[in-house]
Amino acid sequence: MVTLEDVAKQAGVSLATASRVLNGSTRQVGATLRARVERAADELGYRANIAAQTLARGAGNVIGIVVHDLTDPYFAALADGAMRTAAGEGLLVMVGTTHRDPEQEIAYVATLRAQRVRAVLLAGSRLADERVTARLAAELAAYQAGGGRVACVGQDLLGVDTVAPANHDGAAALARSLAELGHTRFAVLAGPPHLMTAADRCAGFVSAVRDLGLPAPHVINGPFDRDGGYSAAGETGDATCVFAVNDVMAVGALAAYRERGVRVPDDVSVAGFDDIVTLRDQVPSLTTVRLPLKDMGARALELALRAADTRVVEHVAGEVVLRESVRALR
Amino acid sequence: MVTLEDVAKQAGVSLATASRVLNGSTRQVGATLRARVERAADELGYRANIAAQTLARGAGNVIGIVVHDLTDPYFAALADGAMRTAAGEGLLVMVGTTHRDPEQEIAYVATLRAQRVRAVLLAGSRLADERVTARLAAELAAYQAGGGRVACVGQDLLGVDTVAPANHDGAAALARSLAELGHTRFAVLAGPPHLMTAADRCAGFVSAVRDLGLPAPHVINGPFDRDGGYSAAGETGDATCVFAVNDVMAVGALAAYRERGVRVPDDVSVAGFDDIVTLRDQVPSLTTVRLPLKDMGARALELALRAADTRVVEHVAGEVVLRESVRALR
DNA sequence: GGCACACTGGAAATCGCTTTCCCAGGAGGT
DNA sequence: ACCTCCTGGGAAAGCGATTTCCAGTGTGCC
Missing domain, CATH: 3.40.50.2300 (Response regulator)
Structure with a gap:
């Protein structure tokens, strides 16, 4: 690998000058030398060693x-x-x-x-x-x-x-919107209880439902991914509306319902969270809470x-x- | 930031010994000194400077x-x-x-x-x-x-x-499978012509169709993404089967057809390429060429x-x- | 004309670590 | 008992840059 010293030697200048020309500095370098250094660097295909720069600069x-x-x-x-x-x-x-x-x-x-x-x-x-x-x-x-x-x-x-x-509040707002549509029996595909994001969303949803005076949702824990949504969807019972704590899980749930012949949204409504772009073309299109990721x-x-x-x-x-x-x- | 020298000083050993203990070496270090060094490093919260290591080791x-x-x-x-x-x-x-x-x-x-x-x-x-x-x-x-x-x-x-x-051959195999299902009039949502992956898949498909003695597919160029598939789907004419050169474009095409009331697969068949996992729950599920990404x-x-x-x-x-x-x- | 001052260029110290080389001391062989 | 070989430890020379200091040279101003 060609080093700064090689360049300096080839250009017939000191290490300091070469450094100042090539790797930026507050100091000026005369036009003649600057040109010589640049040409040498170019001919040799010089590329600064960032490890060395990092060490020398301290950052x-x-x-x-x-x-x-x-x-x-x-x-x-x-x-x-x-x-x-x-x-x-x-x-x-x-x-x-x-x-x-x-x-x-x-x-x-x-x-x-x-x-x-x-x-x-x-x-x-x-x-x-x-x-x-x-x-x-x-x-x-x-x-x-x-x-x-x-x-x-x-x-x-x-x-x-x-x-x-706003995991908590977003989920709460979603819950209120869904309640406004007339839903009263909810299930939550809640993901793992120890995952804060999942827990917050679940809690926000549940507390909003409770504040509305509706029966407590049926909370089903499971993995935070597509398959988690898929399997949890098997236990939503008589809920008319299911909230999956993220879109990927919601898609899993949609797949599960489709396989079982449960129609969405006719038989059950499904909502997710995140508004993942890749999933926007899902059928039926997913009700969700949009986050500007x-x-x-x-x-x-x-x-x-x-x-x-x-x-x-x-x-x-x-x-x-x-x-x-x-x-x-x- | 605490350096190796700090550790060595605190442990009362040389730099070399500290280095050998903490950052691996072929050389052995006696149990006493080794323990002293490790304790010192721990107390000081030492963490090797990787920039320096990289420089010294040359890799x-x-x-x-x-x-x-x-x-x-x-x-x-x-x-x-x-x-x-x-x-x-x-x-x-x-x-x-x-x-x-x-x-x-x-x-x-x-x-x-x-x-x-x-x-x-x-x-x-x-x-x-x-x-x-x-x-x-x-x-x-x-x-x-x-x-x-x-x-x-x-x-x-x-x-x-x-x-x-196998962009070319995969697309060709797909074309043969589709032809076997009775399709004869094809369109290709081909992506940008200068993108080799897109071009290869398109070429593979087109040549396979030609080798089968079928009419040349209608090739529509456009962007390589979802929206590219969406808009290109507007120009597929009377093709009974549309090949999008990647799954994301295929999903865009599905969306376009859905909006226009064109039923897939009843009115037109759609195939993609890649078998993207996130898109497996698409409805209708996508015919594609699986690549073990x-x-x-x-x-x-x-x-x-x-x-x-x-x-x-x-x-x-x-x-x-x-x-x-x-x-x-x- | 002389003096201070800004500017350029170079020598050398420095960054934090690895590794070679040297040295001392103990084990093993004869 | 002597010599060699191995082993663990330290001093010091890099690794490839940056940057501080120092020196020399024009400039501006009195």
Whole structure:
């Protein structure tokens, strides 16, 4: 690999001058030498060693994003939003997937810390396990103590800048909309109870139903993915309206009903949460709560990159979108 | 930030010993000192500076993946497959998205080269533009000359290890299956002509139809995404069977037909390509050509990580999957 | 004409870690 | 008892950049 020294030698200048020409500096370099250096670099195909730059400068141009699962469109959208702003800032992105294993999340943050990345973005739900959360928070604190910046999309549990989607209130608003259509017997495909996002959405829905004086929904726990929705849909009993705590689960539920000959929305109404773009062409089209995922990802990164004065927690509202998968009962 | 020197001082040992204990080495360290060092590192919360390690070792533990668009499930699946094997090897992943801009692709490879990443994975279709391809190939060659490893998923055009999906043959097989069902008048939602993946699939389909002695399909070019499929579906004329060169476009076409009251498959049959998991619950379920995307991503990374002796081009067959979106005409 | 000052260019220290090389001491062979 | 071989420890030389300091050269101004 050709180094800066090679370039300097070939151009007949000092290392310092070559560095100033090629890798940016406050100092000026004369036109003659500048040209010589540039030509040499070009001829040799020089490319700065970023590891060395990072070491010398004491700060790199990489940020880290930690998601649960890239193939889940929710995280893909979040990551995409963040990556766009990152690209705009000239930053490189390291993406880590944890596959919902909190230990992996901690390990990944540790690695990012070792990489001296400029900022870390944690996307994805916290778990109800306080011990794990505390360990993650400790790792993050150590990172921040060294000048690192952190932001998170999800529950405000880590003591860092946070973009907090209105899981609870969005689900509550959805519940009220559905009740207004005449539904009274609800079931919730609630996902795993220890996953905060799932739990918040479920709780928001349940409490809104209760506040309306309606019978408590039938809550069915299970995995947070398509198959979780599919199997939980088998236990919704006599509910006229089923709320799946995310769109992917709702799609699983639709598939289950279709197979069993249960018509949606004639026999049962189904609603999801997130408004995943890839799923908008689903039939029947899915009633859901829209979250501006890309913006949230982008915003979280902005928070992380901002000069750190005070902590910011930004709440993002969800918008209830009524589509064909629910029908009015009256 | 606490450095190795801090740890060594606190433990009362030399830098060398501390390094050997904490960051792995062939050399042994006595139990007493080893314990002292470990305790000191723990107390101080030491975390190795990877930039420095990379510089000193001359090789990092990062790989780069370049995709067009993470929110496209095709690339998400590919990236996920690669990331799983990367995690298994203890490698970190830098993901870059180009949003189909070949200049960005080149720029990103250049940056990865500067990062001295161990390997680069190029996922995503080449463009027909030879000049751009040549520049990318040149950048890759420079990277490889410096010891970098490269693999690519897609067309074998870069002179690097390649996992090549059977775009042409898969589409041809699909055409034969559809013809066997009695279809004779075809249309192809062909995507952009300069995108090799799209072009190959289109060509494979068209040539198979021709070989069967059937009238040439009506080829409609357009964008490679959902909206491209949606609008191209408006021009399929009297075709009884429409092949969209990817599943996402096929879903767009389904939406367009639905809006216009054209029934699928009764009035027109629709087929896609890729067998995207997220789209499997589509109604009607999509006839398509299945590609093992995760495996392909994983395999490509394996190729890249393998000791470089000879170049490997691995062809991956596609499997025709007939589902509800096509019907037999007889 | 002389003096301070801005500007350019280069030598060398530095960033944090790995690794080679050297040294001392104990084990093993004869 | 002597010599060799291995082993664990430390000093110091890199890795490839950045950046501080220093020196030399024109400029502007009195």
